[in-house]
Amino acid sequence: MESMTVRRRVGDVATHIFLAVMAVIWLLPIAWVLAESFNANPAPFSSTFFPTEYTLDNYTQLFRQRDVLNFPKMFLNTLIIAIFVCLISTFFVLSVAFCMSRLRFRFRRVFMNGALILGMFPGIMSVVAIYFILKALGLTTSGMTNLALILVYSAGSGAGFYVMKGYMDTIPMSLDEAAYLDGCTRWQVFTKIILPICRPMIVYQVITSFLTPWLDFVLAKAIARTQENYTVSLGLWMMLQKEYISDWYARFAAGAVCVSIPIAILFIVMQRFYQESMSGSVKG
Template sequence: MKEINHTNFAEWLNKSVMYVIFLAISFLVLYPLVYVVAGAFSPGNSIAAMSIVPFGDGFTVAHFADLFTKTDYGRWFANTLAISLATSAATVVVSSLSAYVFSRFSFRLKKPFLMSLLILQIFPSFVGMIAIYVILLRCGGLDTLWGLVLVYTAGNIPYNTWLVKNYMDTVSRNLDEAARIDGAGHLRVFWQIILPVARPIITFLAITSFTAPWMDFIFPKMVLRSSEKMTLAVGLFGFVSDKKNEFTIFAAGALLIAVPFVLFFLITQKTLVTSFGGAAVKE
């Protein structure tokens, strides 16, 4: 009887310790997020004047109105959306075509080219920031949106080419041969045969290529200069710099940044699951 009670007490103690640890981790993760959401709807500007209790200072939506009436937030949002969409589209086109070439063709220096892509991916993008700045300066890409798209696309190509190429290697070559027997050329095989089968990895590639420019701060800070060309990350940073202390407006802008991602995943969640599930049906 004592052994049973001892076992039950040990299980209860283990569960209690686990629950305490999980609750502590959840609090540390969720509290900053809830605090930012509360800051977006709290009166005032300074973070020092806010209560440590979320929504303890009242409720207002004035900060969201100030974003679009007193700042260039709308333009920053449009710039960031244009850069992210262009980067995603360019990365998908260039990486998928490059992956198709490396996956389906044999040519001299193929392995050295693949190895060079892998070596380039080892070095972080920050290593070449000075070189990137000089190149954009000489080609007129500074303070332009297309210059930033060029930087992001070039940085995405090495890893994503490897990623898509490895996926295309798993697609049966019998599909290619059957299409060529019917008279299809390489471009038609790529567009009508390979791309539909590779839709899961292409979807993943488009999402990741869109997310990185949307959240990036360092490269827009280096490339862009004028206020009308700024992205969301650079523009919002100005609200919490040494010259300004408008945390509530910053929180409102940061909250709006997350809205497109939430809506996107809610809309495409079923499609993504279906696509990845269908990816398992291959030879």
């Protein structure tokens, strides 16, 4: 009995040590980027791992010095694109998932299989074709880049309905039938019954839909041809180019911190919707 207790304690100690080491490894790069964003030395070369002098100039210059790299404009471009893509993609995914889960019609299984097969191919394979399609439509010009990125990120989002559909499949059909007997339309069943129950999955969809354009580099690099239309990922990439890195390396770290702020805010705002809400939908 004592040997089992000793083995259990040794296992617990080893587990906690392992988790502590992994936590340090995970947090160390974050701590370094945060410290580097306050580094008084803007150059990439330093004799110490962490900075020895700290300043707020990197943040102030990042938003004030717009003649070289207009980071505020890039940040605003990305924020506008991410918000619109988040709203459109979430609506598309919810609508398609509801149709696939609650309705029965011809070619339903064919559509689902086709979407599954197409989802196996990486999106980067279609970058060239997407660019030439947008160019033919006149959407690659300077004033239309944001619209083009919104269309590209949102257009195929409905095909990623499988996770949402799987969650909707767990909702009893008896709820729908009871609502139809009470005189509800399909739209009312969708908005009054299904959506409140799917709230945790809606949180997941909102976060992933926002992060896709916020963090994407490949599509933005292919479509945004001028600095006026750059997103933050392209702006951060530019800061590490040889003509800018000597003066913008510390500002790159400051920009990385600024990019993480909307993501953190989104997680905090959506946190309260994580709990299951079956009772809320029934009461409503």
